[in-house]
Amino acid sequence: MTGEHSNRMVERLRPLMEPALVALTVGALAGGGVAWLVGADAVADRWWIAGTLIAVVPAVVWVLMALRRGSLGVDLIAVLSLVGTLLVGEYLAGALIAVMLAGGRALDAAATRRASRDLRALLERSPRFARRRVGAEVSVIPVAEVAVDDVLVVASGDVVPVDGRVLDDLVVLDESALTGESLSVERERGEAVRSGVVNAGAAFELRATASAEDSTYAGIVRLAQQAGAENAPVVRLADRYAAWFLPLALLIAGGAWLVSGSATRAVAVLVVATPCPLLLAAPVAIVSGLSRASRAGVVIRGGGALENLGHATTLVMDKTGTLTMGQPTVIEVLAAPQCGADEVLGLAASVDQVSPHVLAEAIVTEALARGLHLTLPTDAVEEAGRGVTATVEGKRVAVGKLVEGSPASSWAQTAVNRARLDSAALTWVSVDGDPIGAILLRDPLRRQAPRTMRRLRQAGFNRLVMLTGDRMEPAREVATVLGLDEVYAHQTPSDKVAAVRAEREQAVTVMVGDGINDAPALAAATVGVAMGARGATASSEAADIVLTTDRLDRLADAMDIARRSRRIAVQSAVVGMSLSLLAMAVAAVGYLPPAAGALLQEGIDVAVILNAIRAVRGDPAAQLTMPSDTEALLHRFSAEHDELRDVIALTRASADRLVEAPDATALEAIRDVEKQLQERILPHEQAEENQLYPALATPLRSSEATATMSRTHAEIRRLSERIGTHVQLAESAGGIQPDQVNDLLACLYGLATLLRLHFVQEEENYFTLAADDGQELSRGT
Structure with missing residues (x-):
């Protein structure tokens, strides 16, 4: 227990060690400086000796730790230079090196210290209790006491405590915690259920097939802990360069001593070889990069x-x-021939107002976005796995699964096929037992x-x-x-x-x-x-x-930030080492004493820091300045896209209706589409052409960036006018003529596809340039 307590104390004090070392070495240097100014040279030397010794101890520890990892880092040069200054009496140089070393270490620690990985959220979410039923009595017990074959009651909203099998006819579960899928799933009697999922329906009973320790969720926690333990700390950038810099510095220092016979000259070489450019360049650039990244969210x-x-x-x-x-949205509303899409969606949303289901929420959201009036339902009944039934304006409306035995009309089969082709969830809307429409939902990209x-x-x-x-x-x-x-x-x-x-x-x-x-x-x-x-x-x-x-x-x-920060770190380190090598050569021939070398090294450090700190500004070439009025236009037209998607669905639905029969109902549907095109789609496209695209030319630095979109606008107008001409011909002829059908179908289906593609292209290429929360933008491809 005492050892564990000591370890915890060390962990708590570790973040304070580097700043404390900086404070002590700076204090010793300053104290010696004050004593020297007042003429107390002996006192000044003692202060500087103390500062040097303060840095020697941790520097030796760092070297030993590097040796334990199987490497010999540049800290060895720092130790040799510190000890060397003490041996040859260059105490000021030693104190300066101590400050540089402590400062570099503090910056390095600040840049690389990681936040806790204890996966607290995983553990907090782990079920701690379970409801066990024995006969007619239900008691709450610790989850660790659950045994195989126990019958457990899982209340609505509860996390399933252990793996088991369903004892009820049908249950609805939210398995997003395990699969990541936002749509709820159904499990029938006898099907397996994994711990960690949430009961999204009514209470149900479960027969345990595993203990808590052997269940799925506990395994996830163990996997995360084991995988996290495999991540070794990253080797510092400085240590990689040390492979050649360290022996080169020792070789020059040894050569200077051998040729001149002066140990002071060798120490001078080691002083200017002290790898502060290495120790400082990477952490300063990295810290700057971290700061820059935080601005981008x-x-x-x-x-x-x-x-x-x-x-x-x-x-x-x-x-x-x-x-x-990660959230389902309505992608299309299909209506029976005698109904309209808005009518189907309005009835479904009115009923779904009382349901907490994720699909119900998506349907209500879509109806409100289209501006539909919703009616408060009465006598609502929700059946797990089936849906919701309620009375709306005197009609009994059901939203959910299609009732077994209901007639399988051609439009209903079309809805089933469409859902399969689009990989969409399908929700049926029925009135008094008869299906009147279907709503397709999907998790959008x-x-x-x-x-x-x-x-x-x-x-x-x-x-x-x-x-x-x-x-x-x-x-x-x-x-x-x-x-x-x-x-x-x-x-x-x-x-x-x-x-x-x-x-x-x-x-x-x-x-x-x-x-x-x-x-x-x-x-x-x-x-x-x-x-x-x-x-x-x-x-x-x-x-x-x-x-x-x-x-x-x-x-x-x-x-982008990571690559630029790393590039600046390497650049700073290389430049700093090059200057250090030049200074080492000067010191080796006796023109740079240790104290002056230490001051020169400080100048090199300042240059390195100023260069490395550029990473906080980001890359000017990668930044895209978006004027506020242009950004407002992006948000405006993005919102209009959301409002206009029903026109795309209406266009495709009218084509489907024409396939069934080129009758008066089909003509009315096409006439409605033509009206929507003239009143909504074409004015929207024209406004983009006249307002948005010219505004984008400046930030995108080219008017050609929107040229292909302009060509698409022209094609949308051409198809819209062609559909309008067909409507005029049909009206003058008393109905849709046989020779019009194929071309009308090509126009309608083609326009629906073109609009969908055009919307997606604009959203990907332009609308995503609008910043969130005032954050800066980066230019992509």
């Missing part, structure tokens, strides 16, 4: 992480919440994801890999859009750790994730990056880097 826990990020070549990413938004992937490849990543607990079909679709090199689906937390370890054996690997299930993989990577804006504290604790804004492109910003 990137919290980097230490200099080692920033340095590793600077030369990483493999990027492994989770899908949900990292490449996608982040707008900035494709642009970020291009920037990351340009920054140096040559292998992009996606890991996901989701199915292969949606995972492959995301990988195709983003141009990823590899995709792994159906990944458990242990699978992700194994995949990251395999990638790490081949190259310096970065892992990006946002959920508890990603924490072990983040800890196993060379650099773990957590998307922490939405409160994913477990992954944040396991990560080396946390993106505090919910934007993936900040990782590309961090990559």
Whole structure:
């Protein structure tokens, strides 16, 4: 117990050691300076001797620690120069070296000390109690007392305490903590349930199949702890250069002594060889980089992480919440022939107002975004795994699964096929038992994801890999859009750790994730990056880097900052060493005494620091200045895109209706589309052409940057006018003529596809340039 207490005391005092060393050495140097000014030379020497001895002790410890790691760092030169100044009586030089050494160490410690990786969030989330039922009695017991075959009651909102099998007919679970998927899943009687998932429905009973210690969630915690323990500290930049600088300095010092016979001359060489440019260049540049990154919403826990990020070549990413938004959204509303899309969505949203389900929330959000009027439902009943039924304006409306035995009409089969093709979740809307529409929902790709992937490849990543607990079909679709090199689906937390370890054996690997299930993989990577804006504290604790804004492109910003900081650190170190080598040559021939050499070395240090501190400003060539009025336009047109997506769905739906029959109903649908195009889409495109694109020419430094988008605007107008001409021809002929059908279908389907692609291109290329929270922008490809 006494030993453990001592270790804890040392850990608590360690952050104070480097500043204390700086204070003592500076105090000794200043004390000697005051004594020298008043003529007390002997007292001054004692102060300077004390300062030198204060630095010698830790310097010897650092050398011994380096030897234990199997290396001999540049600290050995510092020890030799400190001892040498004492032996030849150059006490002022020794005190100056002590201050330089202590200051460099303090900066190095400040740059590389990492935050705690105790995965506190994982442990805090671990279930501590369980409800065990014995007969008719339910009692709360510590989770450690749960035994195999115990019957447990899992209340609504509870975390499942142990692995087990469902005893009820149907349960609804939120498995995002393990799979990362935001959509709830259903489990039927007898199906396996893993610990760590959340009961998203009504209370249910579970038969335990494992103890708490042997359950899934406890395994995740152990994986994260084991993977974190594998991350060795990064070797300092200085030690890598020491492989040749150290023997060269000793050779010059020894040669000067041998030729001149003067030990003072050898000490003078060692004084100017004291590797403060090495000790200072890297930490100052790294600290500056850390400061710069924090402005961009990137919290980097230490200099080692920033340095590793600077030369990483493999990027492994989770899908949900990292490449996608992590929240389902409505992508399309399909209505039966006798109904409208807004009517279907309005009824569904009115009913779903009383449901806490994640899909219900998405439906209500979409209806409100479209400005639909919602009615407060009555007599609402929610059945786990089935949906919600309620009375709305005298009609009994059901939202959820299609009732068994309902007629399978052609439009309903179209909805099923569409959901399968689009990898979307399907929610049916029925009135008095008859389906009137279907709502497709999907977790959308982040707008900035494709642009970020291009920037990351340009920054140096040559292998992009996606890991996901989701199915292969949606995972492959995301990988195709983003141009990823590899995709792994159906990944458990242990699978992700194994995949990251395999990638790490081949190259310096970065892992990006946002959920508890990603924490072990983040800890196993060379650099773990957590998307922490939405409160994913477990992954944040396991990560080396946390993106505090919910934007993936900040990782590309961090990559740019890391590479520039590392480049400046190397540049500063090389320049500093070159100046030191020149000073060593001068000292070797006797023209630079130790005290003057120490002062010269201080000048070199200042030059190194001034150069290294440039990293805090960022790279001017990579910064994009966006005027406030241009940024306001970006936000405005981005919001208009969200409002206009229903026109795209309406255009496609009218084409589907035309396929069924070119009758009066189809003509009315096409007429409605033509009206929406003229009143909403074309004015929006014209405003972009006249206002947004000219405003973007200045920050993008070229009017040609938007030229291809202008060409797309022209094609959208051409197709819209062609559809309008078809409407006029049909009206004059008393209906849609057979010779119009094929061309109308080509126009409608083509325009729907063109609008969807055009919206995505603008969002990726331009709208993502709008800064969040006033943060600065970086220019990507």
